[in-house]
């Protein structure tokens with residue numbers, strides 16, 4: 001080990017007491033290891049992290065599999081959206097490089113922090129106890145939003161000090177405002193043996209914000225229970241309640257659920273912001289008529305909403321956003337998923353289990369007996385599921401689900417081929433959303449390039465079509481378009497984050513009649529065009545013209 005000679009070279013050997021135990025020696029070695037890592041990081045212009053002392057969010061361990069983490073000596077320890085802070089010991093090591101490249105290929109932006117070998121060894125033990133496989137959802141966030149979150153979270157960490165000197169009511173307000181500012185959907189107060197962990201769920205991912213001492217938590221907990229009209233003297237049975245507060249003239253409803261645990265009551269406060277859902281659809285990539293249509297889904301009282309696209313097209317994210325938009329605690333929402341990709345508070349989620357006969361079709365029948373208002377089914381894979389979905393939506397339920405098709409209109413022949421008759425499809429379908437993902441050009445390093453003559457021609461025709469289909473769309477033929485370059489901020493990929501490219505077909509009475517009369521896909525498509533439906537390609541081109549993505553990305557996406 002390089003630690004030992006270094007103690008000598010730095011002249012600290014003399015400070016080691018002769019009677020030092022192995023433990024003391026180990027401690028010194030560890031400290032020297034940290035010091036070496038710190039110096040090395042400085043020389044390399046990298047960040048340094050004392051990883052053994054850093055609280056690690058177990059929810060993000062799945063990003064790197066245990067055997068990879070151990071062989072490559074890397075450990076992700078903090079994540080916001082697609083941005084990951086990751087500890088590394090030997091960045092030049094081939095295994096390390098491979099593992100990091102793999103993460104980048106999956107679309108993550110990495111911030112590398114050098115850690116000592118001994119610290120890493122210690123920290124990696126977390127995989128033995130806390131690791132569980134989960135599935136990631138695609139996060140569609142832009143760079144600016146991420147930076148804003150990071151800054152806010154830094155401020156929040158300082159907030160912890162502030163909380164000590166204020167009343168419990170003020171402390172609760174500070175935390176609530178902090179959560180709203182970071183766009184969090186929930187606040188979790190989780191008591192542990194010695195203190196209480198406060199976590200925010202931001203874009204579906206739980207992030208540890210800080211830990212507070214128990215006496216302070218007891219005060220905040222009482223404040224929450226008081227405000228939410230829960231029984232103050234009861235802490236051994238689950239309780240629910242709600243309260244609201246106002247921030248920037250926005251009323252935020254808070255749904256509180258308290259559950260007794262080993263170390264005291266755990267509180268989950270869900271923040272219901274009525275303005276949130278519209279913003280989120282924007283962020284996902286919905287605009288114009290597509291945005292209008294998706295926003296109206298929450299007004300439905302029955303009918304089927306289908307999100308279609310290949311694997312990795314962001315379907316699940318869209319479905320979850322729609323579910324969150326329903327946001328009405330009086331509505332009963334049940335999901336049937338394989339697997340559950342994302343935990344949503346206050347929604348009953350269930351996982352299919354083929355071995356126990358709990359498949360999509362059987363599960364759906366079981367769910368219907370619980371009389372939900374809204375049902376989310378992970379995917380329609382066969383006729384029995386399609387039939388049950390159709391029946392459910394005909395009997396006063398809203399059914400949200402996905403299907404693998406290449407365009408919105410193609411969904412109709414797809415259901416027909418499955419064996420669902422036109423007289424069931426027509427009254428059932430409400431909205432079909434087809435989508436893909438394109439990468440966003442990194443705002444830090446993207447440059448402009450001139451359009452080639454041929455590209456100009458094609459684009460001109462596309463713009464004419466867009467104007468014809470969707471009058472009032474404000475786009476013109478650009479002189480220049482974006483070209484990716486690559487910089488440290490985007491890990492030299494030239495891209496940062498992704499955005500959905502969509503086409504939304506509202507199945508109105510005209511389209512329903514066409515389906516009933518067995519009209520061809522071409523006729524249905526033409527009718528949809530007359531009702532302002534832009535295609536995914538057109539939506540992508542508009543995003544390209546706005547400088548969000550590149551022409552090459554749109555072409556790649558259409559070929560996928």
Ligand SMILES: [Zn+2]
Pocket residue numbers: 442443444445446485486487488489490491492494495
């Ligand atoms: Zn860049």
